[in-house]
Amino acid sequence: MTSPAERVRIEPRRSAATALSRIRTGLEDIRSNAADLDRRGAFPEADVLELARIGALQAFGADEATALELMEALRLVGRANLSLGRIFEGHVNGAGLVRWYGTSGQTAALADDLAAGALFGVWNTEPAPGVKIRRQGHGWVLQGSKSYATGAGYVQRALITAETSHGERQLVLVDGARPERADPSAWAVRGMRATCSGTYDLTDMPVEDGQLIGAPGDYLREPRFSAGAWRFTAVQLGGIEHILILLRDHLSIGELDPIRAARFGAVLAEVRSAYLWVREAAVQAEAENAGEDAVAMVLMARGVVERAGLAVMEAATRTVGTKAFFADHPLDQACRDLGLYLRQPVPDQALDRAARAFVARDAWRDDPLW
Numbered sequence: 001m002t003s004p005a006e007r008v009r010i011e012p013r014r015s016a017a018t019a020l021s022r023i024r025t026g027l028e029d030i031r032s033n034a035a036d037l038d039r040r041g042a043f044p045e046a047d048v049l050e051l052a053r054i055g056a057l058q059a060f061g062a063d064e065a066t067a068l069e070l071m072e073a074l075r076l077v078g079r080a081n082l083s084l085g086r087i088f089e090g091h092v093n094g095a096g097l098v099r100w101y102g103t104s105g106q107t108a109a110l111a112d113d114l115a116a117g118a119l120f121g122v123w124n125t126e127p128a129p130g131v132k133i134r135r136q137g138h139g140w141v142l143q144g145s146k147s148y149a150t151g152a153g154y155v156q157r158a159l160i161t162a163e164t165s166h167g168e169r170q171l172v173l174v175d176g177a178r179p180e181r182a183d184p185s186a187w188a189v190r191g192m193r194a195t196c197s198g199t200y201d202l203t204d205m206p207v208e209d210g211q212l213i214g215a216p217g218d219y220l221r222e223p224r225f226s227a228g229a230w231r232f233t234a235v236q237l238g239g240i241e242h243i244l245i246l247l248r249d250h251l252s253i254g255e256l257d258p259i260r261a262a263r264f265g266a267v268l269a270e271v272r273s274a275y276l277w278v279r280e281a282a283v284q285a286e287a288e289n290a291g292e293d294a295v296a297m298v299l300m301a302r303g304v305v306e307r308a309g310l311a312v313m314e315a316a317t318r319t320v321g322t323k324a325f326f327a328d329h330p331l332d333q334a335c336r337d338l339g340l341y342l343r344q345p346v347p348d349q350a351l352d353r354a355a356r357a358f359v360a361r362d363a364w365r366d367d368p369l370w
């Protein structure tokens with residue numbers, strides 16, 4: 001894949017607020033492409049190029065956005081196309097990791113990459129025995145592959161994790177856009193098809209010192225690792241709101257009976273509650289002094305958003321009925337995408353950790369939650 005800068009003219013550096021308003025303007029176009037991309041299981045290259053062109057990859061990849069601006073961007077892109085939202089979230093995370101843990105030279109290179117419209121991603125998930133990094137000559141070499149790797153074969157800057165000979169996780173910045181290393185057939189799924197999250201083979205890929213980002217263990221460093229999960233809840237929320245809007249559209253035709261009105265009211269409250277949790281989680285997680293409290297808030301928000309997602313799918317399909325399961329009905333893709341994207345790591349343990357953290361808290365402390 002050629003660099004977007006070679007194919008589109010990137011408009012001058014934009015603030016996050018400008019990029020956000022341009023995302024809003026482009027939402028209809030993104031939505032209109034979603035069904036076709038899903039049908040073909042095709043990576044949304046044109047949409048990604050558009051995000052680059054309007055400066056969104058740059059503004060949200062750099063440290064230019066407030067927590068609420070970033071939340072809005074993730075939520076709105078996710079609402080327009082959940083697969084594109086996942087890709088965009090991976091980009092924000094990947095660029096963030098370079099910013100947080102990279103050297104000054106690496107952050108300068110990041111700024112150049114972002115200005116050129118490069119797409120970042122983070123690939124941690126892997127099939128056994130995992131990816132290893134070992135010394136080879138003056139540099140390093142990788143062995144193994146990544147799975148569920150969003151944009152495998154398309155992401156120009158992939159932050160991968162690799163196990164060192166001391167058993168620690170090292171971040172490595174690699175070229176993730178080599179089609180011969182990607183296996184899209186490994187992503188034979190019902191939903192989120194346009195993320196093209198197949199496997200990516202890193203075997204025998206040479207690595208130079210300058211590609212190592214941070215120290216071993218940095219990727220899992222808290223509170224960033226767990227608190228950063230708020231970003232995927234914002235994207236999920238977008239997918240949830242999309243279904244709520246489809247349900248609203250359905251109900252707005254004809255008379256509204258009390259049973260369906262009550263069902264809509266109940267799920268509207270759940271979705272709005274999820275929004276408020278995500279907003280609070282975003283603000284706490286992105287605060288300078290974010291700590292264990294922010295992590296607990298994000299872990300709780302994960303469960304709230306998951307339950308709102310399951311509720312809205314149930315309410316929408318129950319209300320619309322059999323038609324909701326036809327391939328040409330918008331609810332079909334919306335529910336397939338959201339159903340899969342709600343599957344994030346260790347959901348039960350997230351609630352368990354959050355509950356323990358809240359039980360352990362001093363209830364008399366100055367904390368708006370109590």
Ligand SMILES: Cc1cc2nc3c(=O)[nH]c(=O)nc-3n(C[C@H](O)[C@H](O)[C@H](O)COP(=O)(O)OP(=O)(O)OC[C@H]3O[C@@H](n4cnc5c(N)ncnc54)[C@H](O)[C@@H]3O)c2cc1C
Pocket residue numbers: 086090121122123124125147148149150151192195197340341343344345346347348349
């Ligand atoms: C669309 C999509 C794109 C993705 N893109 C990427 C990507 O770009 N990069 C990347 O790194 N990953 C990616 N992933 C992977 C994702 O981040 C999660 O790691 C993955 O979806 C979680 O898999 P899982 O549902 O099997 O969760 P798991 O955490 O494996 O859990 C599966 C089930 O087992 C339970 N469970 C797990 N461990 C235990 C335990 N110890 N005890 C009891 N129960 C347990 C959980 O509660 C859950 O119910 C992507 C996933 C999706 C769906």
